[in-house]
Amino acid sequence: MAKVTDSAHINSKTLLPAAIKGWEMFMYDQGRSSNTVKAFLSDVRLLNQFVSPDKPIGGITTDDLNRFFTWMEKERGIPCSPKTLSRRITSIKSFFRWLNQHGALAIDPAEKVLQRSAISPLPQVLTDSEHDAVLLAADRHRREKKPDARPYTLVYLLLTTAIKKSECLGIHINHIDLDARNGPHLFVRYASPANRYKERKIDLAEDWIEAYKEYLDQYQPVDQVFAWSPRRLEYLLEDIGEEAGLDKHLSFDMCRWTCALRDFQSGMEVEKIRQKLGVSKIQWRELFIKLKQLNGEIK
Numbered sequence: 129m130a131k132v133t134d135s136a137h138i139n140s141k142t143l144l145p146a147a148i149k150g151w152e153m154f155m156y157d158q159g160r161s162s163n164t165v166k167a168f169l170s171d172v173r174l175l176n177q178f179v180s181p182d183k184p185i186g187g188i189t190t191d192d193l194n195r196f197f198t199w200m201e202k203e204r205g206i207p208c209s210p211k212t213l214s215r216r217i218t219s220i221k222s223f224f225r226w227l228n229q230h231g232a233l234a235i236d237p238a239e240k241v242l243q244r245s246a247i248s249p250l251p252q253v254l255t256d257s258e259h260d261a262v263l264l265a266a267d268r269h270r271r272e273k274k275p276d277a278r279p280y281t282l283v284y285l286l287l288t289t290a291i292k293k294s295e296c297l298g299i300h301i302n303h304i305d306l307d308a309r310n311g312p313h314l315f316v317r318y319a320s321p322a323n324r325y326k327e328r329k330i331d332l333a334e335d336w337i338e339a340y341k342e343y344l345d346q347y348q349p350v351d352q353v354f355a356w357s358p359r360r361l362e363y364l365l366e367d368i369g370e371e372a373g374l375d376k377h378l379s380f381d382m383c384r385w386t387c388a389l390r391d392f393q394s395g396m397e398v399e400k401i402r403q404k405l406g407v408s409k410i411q412w413r414e415l416f417i418k419l420k421q422l423n424g425e426i427k
Contacts, residue, residue, distance in 0.1 A: 138232045140186025144176050147185045147232070151223055154230075161322035171219035174200065185227060190237045193220060197241070214244050250421055251385040252376050259287065259386060262378060265371040270342065277342035279368050282354065282361065285340075286383035288333045289314060290391075290405055293380040296361070299353040304332070304340070312337060316406060326406040385422070392419050 138150045148169065155165045178196045179188060197217060200208050208216075224238035254262060266280040286296065295316050303315045312332040318324060349355055362379065369378030376382065384405075391401050401419075402412045420426045 138185075138227070138230075140233055141184045142186075142232065143182070144179065144185055144188075147227065148172055148176070148223070151226055154226065161320070163322070167215075168219045168222065171216040172223045174216070175220065186233060188237055190240050193238055193241050196220075210244065217241060217243055250418055252382050253389050253422055254374075254376075254378075254382065254386045258372065258374055258376075259390075261372040262368060262374070263287070266368050267339075268371075270339065275342065275346065277339050277346055279364060280339045281336070281343040282364065283368055283378075283383070284333070284336050285314075286380060287387050287390075288336065289330045290384045290387035291316060291330070292384060292406075293358060293361075295406075296354060296380065297352070297358060300351050301349060301353055304353070306332075306337060306340075325408070328403060328406050330404055385418075388415075389419060389422050392423060 138147050142150075151172070152165060152169055155168065160168075175193075175196055178199055179192060197213065200216065201213055221238045221241065221243070224233065224236050227233045228236035228239075262283060263280070266283045269276040269279045282296075285291070291299075291314075298317065298319075299314070300317075303317055304312070305315070306312045312334070314330045314332055316326070316328050316330065318327055354361060365378045365380065365383075369376065372378070388401055388405060391404065392398070398416065402409070402416075405412075405415070407415060417426070
């Protein structure tokens, strides 16, 4: 692989904006997705607001970077959560590692910057009684004078598949196979090739099928199964939560975590839970710790 000093003429005297531009070209050459590149660049460009505009990359020290992260966290005047700070440290470390490995810098000033891990707060989940109350509240809409199967179809799907909001909105009618040889299942699909690793097949509960057929008859969706805005479906979940008497706000995320916890408590293999959630092995490390905490195994 050619050094950046050969291809982009970047060296220790190069100013930060030019070095960042070279890194951007490198990441695209490596096949990184547009969203990934934009996220990295937005983090590193913040450094350009902090260091002197005439300071070359070779003049940036570990102390400069530590002061930058202190400024980011406490002095910038814009909220920076632990998770955001952790991500920005990762981006800065990646940038300077690239400069060092490709010969632009003899010493990596970010190497000794401490990475700060950010474990986000535990998610809220439904208790068993709350879970049953939510399903009963949703099911009542199917028995009304003007039956409406939508609440139950949505809520029960979320509580048994653990799909995310974006995945729910991306379901098309042909993603649901009710006649599969091994039982009905849902295909979770992604339009972007960068997210293909998240695609998966999830078994559907047999007792969900009847409600889904009622829903199809009532709403007759043409392509997208839940053809409403994200906010409209969020309101629907909140309404069901209120009808069920919850003190919590029923949400997509709460349904996802409730499903994962119930699967874990039922004895499902942890690797199958990971695959069902569609997360990488790296992401799973933190999620598995949270599942154990929610299950009362660790504090």
